[in-house]
Amino acid sequence: MYLDYNATAPMRPAALKAVQEALHSVGNASSIHHQGRDAAGRVDRARRQLSDLLNCSSGEIIFTSGATEANNLALQAAYVEGGLIVTSAVEHPAVLETARALTSETPTSLNVLPVDRLGQIDLGTFTASLQRDHVALISLMLANNETGVITDLRPVVEAAHSVGALVHTDATQYVGKLPVDLRELDVDLLSLSAHKFGGPQGVGALFIRRGIRLSQRPLVFGGGHERGWRAGTLNVPGIVGLGAAAEAATRDLTDEASRITKLRDLLEDELLTRLPGSYVNGSAAPRLPGVTSITFPGAPADAILASMPDVAASDGSACSAGAPSPSHVLVAMGLGREDADATIRFSLGHATTEREIRRAVAAAVRAVTHVKALMNATAGP
Ligand code: PMP
Secondary structure (H helix, E strand, C coil): CEEEEECCCCCCHHHHHHHHHHHHCCCCCCCCCHHHHHHHHHHHHHHHHHHHHHHHCHHHHHEECHHHHHHHHHHHHCCCCCCCCECCCCEEEEEEHHHHCCCCEEEEEHEECCCCCCCCCCHHHHHCCCCCCEEEECCCCECCCCCCCCCCCHHHHHHHCCCCEEEEEECCEEEEEEEHHHHHCCEEEEEEHHHHCCCCCEEEEEEECCCCCCCCCCCCCCCCHHCCCCCCCHHHHHHHHHHHHHHHHHHHHHHHHHHHHHHEEEEEEEHHHCCCCEEEECCCCCCCCEEEEEEEECCHHHHHHHHHHCCCCCEEEEECCEEECCHHHHHHCCHHHHHHHCCCEECCCCCCCHHHHHHHHHHHHHHHHHHHHHHHHHHHH
């Protein structure tokens, strides 16, 4: 039972077919001969498929190796020396670490906003942070990868634009799950990764709104591909797969979102009823359809996962350089270390079935009960 879609989703059949076809053709998208034009045509098509999903112009899309690179590029290009970066404590490391690196000489140029128990920033605190001089960039994720909690970006964008700051959003977990309308959302920069919505790994994109003022400082220098933003021969099969996944997501979005929400709710209801004391993180906030972060107090997540090898889910801990530490997201939301370490993220998607969910529930109930009994036994009288 694969319930780890937020780590990576299985390829959508249309994306798999498109990648296979592209792998059989030869041609560098920069070459002017027939094969080169064929590759360039495939890339153009993918750009249109993605811009249809996002409601932007295809000229506003830069293909990258994924969201990590897109986040790095966005922050580096939008950062102005001495300007303030405002972000939040629950961002992905690809944003937090980039922001820290850019401001390492002037750490006061970075403002990492705290979040409440639901994982949301306080709009008043955010607006107050804009009163300082020269805010260069706001970077807030559209949905959190661990809890699925969605950020209401409209008021953020309005306040940021009123002081002349740019807004970047890491929409990696949101794109392909819920509709994104970039004309309405009005952010300046948006990052995404294909493998989170059924495309291949190792390819993503950065949306750069036409006309915004950026430093034009690429991460990768070279032959000037992608309008100078990202040098290197284009990953045509990857880009084609991203486009096909975007097209499939555009078609299925609404039906899929309601089907997956029902399955997620079934999973939560069953686990909370059958395992009293467990709770869902961020449950009172607007959330993505297919993810739930559930804490089982008294039962360490690594032991639960080891006791249910047939269920592929993820624990709440981030493992950096081999040193497990509690999830910075859950800690920022106010969980103690023990509860953070007793949290499992289940994430569902386009191929998840009700049968799978029911089997996963049975396995999780058995595993949590078993681990709790073990913990009580070792705790002794
Ligand atoms: N941002 C978020 C919110 C993510 O969940 C991820 C993937 N874990 C990334 C960025 C990075 O994506 P990738 O590893 O595909 O570059």
